[in-house]
Amino acid sequence: xxxxxxxxxxxxFRYPDGTEALRGINFRITHGESVGVVGANGAxxxxxxxxxxxxxxxxxxxxxxxxxxxxxxxxxxxxxKVGIVFQNPDDQLFxxxxxxxxxxxxxxxxxxxxSVRERVRKALSMVHSLDLRDKxxxxxxxxxKSAVAIAxxxxxxxDILAMDEPAANLDPKSRRSLITLLKSFRHSKIxxxxxxxxxxxxxxxxxxxxxxxxxxxxxxxxxLTNRTLLEENNLELPLSFQRR
Amino acid sequence: MxxxxxLLSPAVGTTLWAGTVAVGGYASKKLKAQIDDRMIPLMGVxxxxxxxxxxxxxxxxxxxxxxxxxxxxxxxxxxxxHAAFLVMASVLTVQALFxxxxxxxALGCNIWNxxxxxxxxxxxxxxxxLTGGSKNPGRILVASIASAVxxxxxxxxxVVMETLLSGKSELPLGAxxxxxxxxxxxxxxxxGFVTAGIINYVRGARPEILDSIAASRPLGAGISLKKxxxxxxxxxxxxxxxxxxxxxTHPDGLEWSVEKIYGRxxxxxxxxxxxxxxxxxxxxxAFLPDYNFKPAGNEPKKKEAVPVWPGIEAGTSLAGITGAAxxxxxxxxxxxxxxxFRGRGKG
Amino acid sequence: xxxxxxxxxxxRLDRLSYRDTCVHNLDPxxxxxxxxxxxxxxxxxxxxxxxxxxxxxxxxxxxxxxxxIPVRFILKKVIVVSPFxxxxxxxxxxLDTGTVAVISGVPVSGGWxxxxxxxxxxxxxxxxxxxxxxxxxxxxxxxxxxxxGFPPLFVSQLFFLYRYLFVLMEEAMRMIRARDMRSFGxxxxxxxxxxxxxxxxxxxxxxxxxxxxxxxxxxxxxxDIPSLKRSRMAAADLAFxxxxxxxxxxxxxxxxxxxxxxxxxxxxx
Numbered sequence: 112x113x114x115x116x117x118x119x120x121x122x123x124f125r126y127p128d129g130t131e132a133l134r135g136i137n138f139r140i141t142h143g144e145s146v147g148v149v150g151a152n153g154a155x156x157x158x159x160x161x162x163x164x165x166x167x168x169x170x171x172x173x174x175x176x177x178x179x180x181x182x183x184x185x186x187x188x189x190x191x192k193v194g195i196v197f198q199n200p201d202d203q204l205f206x207x208x209x210x211x212x213x214x215x216x217x218x219x220x221x222x223x224x225x226s227v228r229e230r231v232r233k234a235l236s237m238v239h240s241l242d243l244r245d246k247x248x249x250x251x252x253x254x255x256k257s258a259v260a261i262a263x264x265x266x267x268x269x270d271i272l273a274m275d276e277p278a279a280n281l282d283p284k285s286r287r288s289l290i291t292l293l294k295s296f297r298h299s300k301i302x303x304x305x306x307x308x309x310x311x312x313x314x315x316x317x318x319x320x321x322x323x324x325x326x327x328x329x330x331x332x333x334x335l336t337n338r339t340l341l342e343e344n345n346l347e348l349p350l351s352f353q354r355r
Numbered sequence: 356m357x358x359x360x361x362l363l364s365p366a367v368g369t370t371l372w373a374g375t376v377a378v379g380g381y382a383s384k385k386l387k388a389q390i391d392d393r394m395i396p397l398m399g400v401x402x403x404x405x406x407x408x409x410x411x412x413x414x415x416x417x418x419x420x421x422x423x424x425x426x427x428x429x430x431x432x433x434x435x436x437h438a439a440f441l442v443m444a445s446v447l448t449v450q451a452l453f454x455x456x457x458x459x460x461a462l463g464c465n466i467w468n469x470x471x472x473x474x475x476x477x478x479x480x481x482x483x484x485l486t487g488g489s490k491n492p493g494r495i496l497v498a499s500i501a502s503a504v505x506x507x508x509x510x511x512x513x514v515v516m517e518t519l520l521s522g523k524s525e526l527p528l529g530a531x532x533x534x535x536x537x538x539x540x541x542x543x544x545x546x547g548f549v550t551a552g553i554i555n556y557v558r559g560a561r562p563e564i565l566d567s568i569a570a571s572r573p574l575g576a577g578i579s580l581k582k583x584x585x586x587x588x589x590x591x592x593x594x595x596x597x598x599x600x601x602x603x604t605h606p607d608g609l610e611w612s613v614e615k616i617y618g619r620x621x622x623x624x625x626x627x628x629x630x631x632x633x634x635x636x637x638x639x640x641a642f643l644p645d646y647n648f649k650p651a652g653n654e655p656k657k658k659e660a661v662p663v664w665p666g667i668e669a670g671t672s673l674a675g676i677t678g679a680a681x682x683x684x685x686x687x688x689x690x691x692x693x694x695x696f697r698g699r700g701k702g
Numbered sequence: 703x704x705x706x707x708x709x710x711x712x713x714r715l716d717r718l719s720y721r722d723t724c725v726h727n728l729d730p731x732x733x734x735x736x737x738x739x740x741x742x743x744x745x746x747x748x749x750x751x752x753x754x755x756x757x758x759x760x761x762x763x764x765x766x767x768x769x770x771i772p773v774r775f776i777l778k779k780v781i782v783v784s785p786f787x788x789x790x791x792x793x794x795x796x797l798d799t800g801t802v803a804v805i806s807g808v809p810v811s812g813g814w815x816x817x818x819x820x821x822x823x824x825x826x827x828x829x830x831x832x833x834x835x836x837x838x839x840x841x842x843x844x845x846x847x848x849x850x851g852f853p854p855l856f857v858s859q860l861f862f863l864y865r866y867l868f869v870l871m872e873e874a875m876r877m878i879r880a881r882d883m884r885s886f887g888x889x890x891x892x893x894x895x896x897x898x899x900x901x902x903x904x905x906x907x908x909x910x911x912x913x914x915x916x917x918x919x920x921x922x923x924x925x926d927i928p929s930l931k932r933s934r935m936a937a938a939d940l941a942f943x944x945x946x947x948x949x950x951x952x953x954x955x956x957x958x959x960x961x962x963x964x965x966x967x968x969x970x971x
Contacts, residue, residue: 128563166916187922195920201869202913205396206927207841207861214930219922224930246720247841249868267921359787360831361824365746383853392925395855396918397911399862400870404907406863407870410708411878413896424900445859449867452835452843453712455783455828460741523749523820524790525797525813545893552897557904564908673805675753678963682756686763693767 115142115177115270115299117163117193122172123323124158132158134323135172140299140316147310147331148303150320151345156303157198159320160273163301164193176271191220194269198276200256204248209240209259212248216267234266235259238292254285261292272300278309307349311335319344357465358514360458364521371517372463378471379444382437394438397568402442405430406449413549425542427473428503429550432482433568436474443470468513473506481505492555499554500547507543511535705878709871711779715832716868718771719839724938725769730838730846732939736946737834743950744826750802750815753960755822757953761946762829769837776836780828791820840864848929858927866910874903 117140124133132155140146148156161167162174165186174181176189197203206212213234217227235241238258248256257277264272277293278286286309293300293313304310310317310331317334319327321344327334334340335349347353360368386394405426412423426446430439444466450456457465485498515531518524526534558565719726725733740761747755766773798813835843841864848857877899915923952958 127567161916164920166919187924190920190922193920195917197913197917197920199913202910203917205862205865205914205917207844207865208839211841211861211929215918215923215928216921218928218930219924227930247716247839248865250717250720263921357786359783359790359824360741360745360827361787361820362790363745365742368742368745379856380853383855387855390925392919392923393912393915395858395925395927396862396914397908399859400866400907400911400914402859402863403866403870404904406867407874408900408903410705410871411874411896411899412705413893441856441859445856445863448860449840449863451831452840453715454708455779455832457783458741458827459738459831459834460745460827518790523816525794525816526790527797530793548893549897549900552893553901553904556897556901560901561905564905568908672803672960672963674963674967675960676805676963677966678959678961679753679756681962681966682959683759686757686760689760690763690767693764697767697770 116140116175117271117299117301118173118175119159119162120173120175122162122169122174124162124167125170132323133162133169136320136323136325138318138325138328140301142299143297144316145293145300145302145314147307147314147317148301148320149305149307149310149317149344149346154320154344155323156320157275158323160195160275160301160303163271163273164190164195166195191267192270194264194267194272196260196264196272196274196277198279200253200260200280201248203260204256204263207247208244209235209246209248209251210244212259213263213266216263220267230266230268234262237265238262239288253280254282257281257285257289261289270298272296272298274300274302274304276304276306277302278304278306305346307335307341307346308351311349311351319346357457358461358468358517360460362518362521362523363461363464364523365460367517367521368460368463371467372460375444375463375466375471378440378475379466382440386437386441390438394434398434398438398442399445401430401434402445402449405442405446409446424549425469425503425507425546427469428477428482428499428506428546429553431474431478432499432550432554433565436478439478440470440474443474464513464517468510468517472509472513473502476509477502477506490558492551492558495554496548496551499551500544503547503550504540504543507539507546508536511539705875709875712871713868714775715779715836716840718775718836719842721770721837723769723837725765725837726839727938728837728942729935729939730842731849732935732943733834733838734843734846734850736943737830739947739950740830741827743954744823744830746954747819747823750812750819752815752818752822753963754953754957755819755826756959758826761949762826762833765833765837766829769833771833771836776829776832779832780825783828784824787820787824791817791824794820845929854927861927869910870903870907873906877903 117138119136119138122133122136123131125131136155136159138146148159150156158167162169162181163176165174165181165183168181168183176192179185179189179192181189204212206215210231213231214227217230222230231244232241235244238261240255240258240262243251243255243259248259251259257280261274261277274293278289281289286306290309290312293302300314302310302314314331317327317329317331318325319334319340326344327337327340336352338348341347405424408424409426410423427439427443430442433439434442447456447462447465447469451459451462451465482498482502485501486494489495512532512535515528515535518526519528519531524531554565740758744755744758762776765771766776794817795811795813798816799811801809802812802815803810838846841861844857844860844864847860848854881895881899
């Protein structure tokens with residue numbers, strides 16, 4: 112199924128203030144793969160994710176999602192395929208009630224009222240949050256916010272899921288249910304995180320980036336056990352490999 | 356200073372509401388045509404910012420009392436007049452609901468007093484010419500102080516006029532003006548300092564932010580628009596003032612013609628029921644014998660000096676007071692009854 | 703009020719508005735319209751009217767008791783905002799000293815009557831506004847405004863403002879705490895620190911707006927905030943409106959209070 116492919120070719124990006132965030136990124140993700148993106152603070156993880164649906168456009172190089180090359184014209188089409196869950200659920204949940212927020216995407220897709228309600232119900236049940244429907248986001252706990260943020264993206268039924276630090280601010284139990292949820296999502300997914308145990312648990316493949324370039328790309332089990340590589344990148348072995 | 360419902364007459368309240376809705380409708384129409392999508396969340400979040408910032412107090416140098424940010428001027432400088440007016444309107448709406456600052460009828464006045472003047476009068480006519488697009492902190496300071504002072508003077512004077520035209524206060528114009536304007540001169544100077552301070556701080560820390568906001572806000576604040584706005588502003592002020600004065604001196608007949616004049620086209624919510632019902636209600640009032648406020652004669656704009664109020668005696672007789680006491684007693688009993696009934700149902 | 707007090711105050715009012723009582727469950731449009739009619743009716747009474755205002759307390763009392771809103775909380779908030787009305791109103795007794803009525807031998811001046819009238823109207827209007835938001839969630843009010851014809855752009859401003867109000871207040875509160883913790887006395891609360899504090903808050907806000915914009919784009923935002931149609935007006939809502947309107951009409955146009963007083967006086971005469 113070619114439409115679940117993510118392909119970055121020589122992608123570079125420079126912010127208007129001159130910061131070079133990405134320098135010649137190359138990788139290709141095929142259908143059903145789950146890929147972790149790790150790296151130090153400021154390595155370019157979030158910038159990379161924002162290229163996946165055209166929130167940012169590469170300064171040079173090409174991003175291809177399925178059969179579509181990312182351009183100003185294809186951006187809208189691509190956003191239907193790629194769902195991005197951003198780092199801070201307070202920014203992700205911008206509508207005044209949980210229902211309105213989860214309905215935002217489906218309504219923008221032009222769906223009719225009945226199907227929108229059905230989508231919202233389905234997405235919220237998926238994250239066990241149906242009873243939060245009428246609450247405003249500021250009455251939710253961090254774990255609940257993260258769950259609803261994921262539901263709001265899932266309601267669009269994306270082919271590819273991208274997440275930025277999904278487990279930040281979660282208590283251990285919420286983190287565990289997030290991991291279970293991620294494992295149940297069958298399409299391609301890309302997860303940027305400092306939580307290496309989560310990556311190890313959920314992703315078969317791992318990409319390490321530093322200063323906007325890919326420095327390592329391979330099976331998680333190999334990369335995340337390579338102490339030298341990890342420490343060079345301000346990272347450390349996943350806790351599950353650390354022995355006192 | 357927020358205007359309060361209790362000091363308003365329906366005529367003044369609805370006139371200012373009509374003015375505010377008209378300007379709000381104009382601003383959103385203008386914005387909708389020109390806006391960059393990016394502005395929509397920015398405006399909303401900046402509204403929350405102003406709201407939160409207003410809650411932070413600081414000590415005013417040399418006095419020991421505390422002040423806080425007003426916000427209209429800084430919004431106008433950052434977002435341009437149209438967006439700033441809508442943001443200010445939404446901030447004041449939330450305040451009216453959550454803090455009950457003023458009240459819902461007075462909300463029209465408050466949006467007008469604190470939103471219209473800084474955005475549509477002072478920003479294009481004072482702030483822009485004074486800074487002339489310069490980024491010099493000194494010029495920004497001078498322009499901000501001048502703008503904030505003028506905007507607040509207009510605002511304060513409007514509070515005076517709205518109160519006097521409503522006729523619920525006995526304060527004579529001169530004394531009221533003396534009471535309000537000097538305080539707001541001081542507040543304006545401080546507001547100007549704070550406004551310029553924030554603009555200059557932001558310009559120093561992250562200059563690109565101001566530029567990018569300026570780039571995404573609607574263009575076309577050129578001369579012609581300024582003229583149009585100016586004419587509009589003056590017209591609105593004059594018609595609003597004249598009509599409410601006229602209406603308040605002729606409470607029976609003319610109040611609701613204000614509604615009719617303002618009510619065409621630009622006032623979408625008027626169609627949906629409130630206005631017609633009200634008009635009807637008011638028309639009926641006029642024919643009822645015990646509608647006891649009839650101004651003494653028809654002398655225009657003369658201070659009601661003679662205590663000739665038919666019906667006043669009837670309303671404040673012993674019977675009236677007995678009745679009021681009984682009615683209030685019944686209401687308290689009803690309230691307590693419901694409360695204890697509900698309490699039992701739960702316990 | 704200090705920042706913390708204001709913050710918790712808004713939070714409490716907000717939480718009250720999500721309760722589940724029959725007042726809360728009425729259609730927001732019905733409550734918005736009823737409240738506006740109530741306000742206009744109260745305000746339409748002439749300057750010296752005191753007695754006829756008494757029955758109107760029934761409206762807030764019913765909303766408060768059936769909606770299970772704590773009386774003290776509302777009263778406290780009414781008192782907090784009262785200074786301006788009192789400040790302006792208190793001049794009436796000083797300036798308007800002509801006697802307009804003599805009750806049981808006590809002369810009453812017009813100024814005191816009009817002052818009392820202002821206070822009563824103030825209490826009625828402010829408590830009605832507070833009760834509207836205490837019994838209707840803010841998003842509910844916004845949906846009502848939108849369906850009553852307010853411009854969508856304005857309503858979306860209200861949505862965002864409400865959504866980020868609490869987020870930014872928390873952020874501001876953290877900054878104030880940091881400021882007050884490290885300024886052992888007044889200088890920390892001075893204007894320079896204030897300006898910088900607000901400046902930083904502003905920068906963070908702009909960055910946040912950008913992230914929100916990206917989140918919106920990612921979910922198909924094209925310039926309009928879509929919204930689903932909410933519930934239709936039910937029989938209960940129409941009944942509530944009809945009851946309110948007839949209540950307002952009857953007590954506005956007939957001097958019932960005085961009538962009751964006269965009847966009672968007759969009984970004891």
